[in-house]
Amino acid sequence: MAIVITPRTFIKPCYFHSCMRYISLFILLSFNASGQALRDINYSFQYNPNEPVEFNISVTKLDNGWTAFFNLSLRDTTQDISQFVIQWDVRKDLSEKEGVAIQAENVAKKMGNRAIEGSIQLPVAADKQYLTTKVLNNAAKRAWIFSTELDPKSPVNAYLAVDGRPVLQSFVKVNTTVNVV
Numbered sequence: 001m002a003i004v005i006t007p008r009t010f011i012k013p014c015y016f017h018s019c020m021r022y023i024s025l026f027i028l029l030s031f032n033a034s035g036q037a038l039r040d041i042n043y044s045f046q047y048n049p050n051e052p053v054e055f056n057i058s059v060t061k062l063d064n065g066w067t068a069f070f071n072l073s074l075r076d077t078t079q080d081i082s083q084f085v086i087q088w089d090v091r092k093d094l095s096e097k098e099g100v101a102i103q104a105e106n107v108a109k110k111m112g113n114r115a116i117e118g119s120i121q122l123p124v125a126a127d128k129q130y131l132t133t134k135v136l137n138n139a140a141k142r143a144w145i146f147s148t149e150l151d152p153k154s155p156v157n158a159y160l161a162v163d164g165r166p167v168l169q170s171f172v173k174v175n176t177t178v179n180v181v
Contacts, residue, residue, distance in 0.1 A: 038147050039094040052076035055146050056168035060159045066122040069166040073115040087134040099132055
């Protein structure tokens with residue numbers, strides 16, 4: 001009985017091409033992670049009653065420009081309002097990833113125990129713009145983005161006020177005295 005040994009060749013599979021696919025995909029995605037356009041944001045947090053914050057804004061076009069009244073209030077009683085920062089910018093289009101920052105001297109705000117409220121003064125531009133608000137909670141590493149259209153053709157040139165404060169909700173309670181300002 002003779003044993004015959006036949007030589008076999010071992011072919012090592014080449015994983016180079018599949019690895020390069022993943023590396024090129026990673027490089028491609030890392031360059032596109034800079035900012036986010038307004039049209040790509042999921043705004044479901046605005047309608048979620050379990051979110052820790054509620055943000056209301058009302059924009060009025062007056063003779064001297066736009067006035068935006070805002071109110072950031074806490075729904076979560078365990079949070080502290082001083083942990084929240086509000087940043088403002090103006091964008092020309094929903095596809096812009098970053099806007100022109102609004103200077104601090106154009107923002108008047110008052111901080112209470114559970115809310116931040118105030119107003120912003122902006123000049124009226126010839127074209128449509130978007131006022132963007134970023135509410136940041138640096139302690140929780142969370143951000144919320146809100147936007148409002150600033151259309152120069154807007155006919156709104158007054159706002160409702162109760163006790164000298166603008167009404168930011170879309171309703172007024174029954175038997176409440178309001179003034180048109």
